[in-house]
Amino acid sequence: MELGELVGTGRSADVYAIGGGRVLRRYRREVDTAGEAAVMAYVAGHGYPVPEVYPDESDATDLVMGRLSGPTMLRAVVDGELTPEEAGAIQARLLRRLHEIPAMESSDPADRILHLDLHPDNVMLTASGPVVIDWCNAGEGPPALDNAMSALILAQVAVDPEFAFARTARSTLVALAAELGGDLDVGEPLDRVKARRDEDQGLTEREVGLLGEAVELVRQLR
Numbered sequence: 623m624e625l626g627e628l629v630g631t632g633r634s635a636d637v638y639a640i641g642g643g644r645v646l647r648r649y650r651r652e653v654d655t656a657g658e659a660a661v662m663a664y665v666a667g668h669g670y671p672v673p674e675v676y677p678d679e680s681d682a683t684d685l686v687m688g689r690l691s692g693p694t695m696l697r698a699v700v701d702g703e704l705t706p707e708e709a710g711a712i713q714a715r716l717l718r719r720l721h722e723i724p725a726m727e728s729s730d731p732a733d734r735i736l737h738l739d740l741h742p743d744n745v746m747l748t749a750s751g752p753v754v755i756d757w758c759n760a761g762e763g764p765p766a767l768d769n770a771m772s773a774l775i776l777a778q779v780a781v782d783p784e785f786a787f788a789r790t791a792r793s794t795l796v797a798l799a800a801e802l803g804g805d806l807d808v809g810e811p812l813d814r815v816k817a818r819r820d821e822d823q824g825l826t827e828r829e830v831g832l833l834g835e836a837v838e839l840v841r842q843l844r
């Protein structure tokens with residue numbers, strides 16, 4: 623398969639155009655994309671906005687999906703095309719909609735599909751609305767975990783003095799918390815996602831060091 627232009631890059635993967643309106647997302651480490659492709663196809667079947675996946679063309683560390691056009695929500699905020707408050711409200715609505723979808727495997731009726739990394743850089747604003755990308759952390763469980771994870775990720779940026787958009791992230795977090803209301807549980811679910819992030823190999827030591835302060839910020843907002 624001929625790799626074209628590099629259309630995006632993240633901490634764990636590079637995304638290349640491959641023609642035919644598709645992109646190939648290639649992990650830099652050994653990760654099997656089959657589970658990710660399956661969850662994307664499943665939520666798409668429930669009408670959730672994700673890129674179309676092509677499992678037959680994907681293998682091992684490569685995931686082939688439909689090419690989206692539009693900025694990420696983070697880029698749109700930075701460029702002044704969207705307010706941080708709008709970003710927080712969109713994010714909350716995307717979490718709500720996702721949590722209406724029943725789990726694929728769990729027999730607990732309260733469990734739902736969780737993205738577990740839903741933040742403004744993993745939402746692309748397309749002509750047909752916001753689309754959620756980067757499903758590598760997806761799983762199933764109580765929605766409160768997903769909501770707490772999104773809040774914690776924003777808070778971690780908000781308390782980071784080295785991050786130029788700390789204030790913006792704080793405004794987005796405030797709007798997210800307001801929109802989620804009682805569905806943002808800052809008790810045990812927040813402790814659980816912090817523990818998960820403490821172990822996340824994708825975070826730097828400095829970022830892990832800010833997690834305690836980030837938890838405090840989320841609790842203060844409640």
Ligand SMILES: Nc1ncnc2c1ncn2[C@@H]1O[C@H](COP(=O)(O)OP(=O)(O)OP(=O)(O)O)[C@@H](O)[C@H]1O
Pocket residue numbers: 629630631632633634635636637645647673687688689690691694743744755756757758
């Ligand atoms: N389907 C797509 N169509 C067009 N561009 C895409 C698509 N999927 C991803 N991208 C671009 O590639 C970038 C990286 O994608 P993605 O977030 O999946 O990578 P990642 O390495 O997992 O990121 P992270 O740093 O969040 O772990 C996105 O910000 C976006 O600009």
Ligand SMILES: [Mg+2]
Pocket residue numbers: 632743744756
């Ligand atoms: Mg990403």
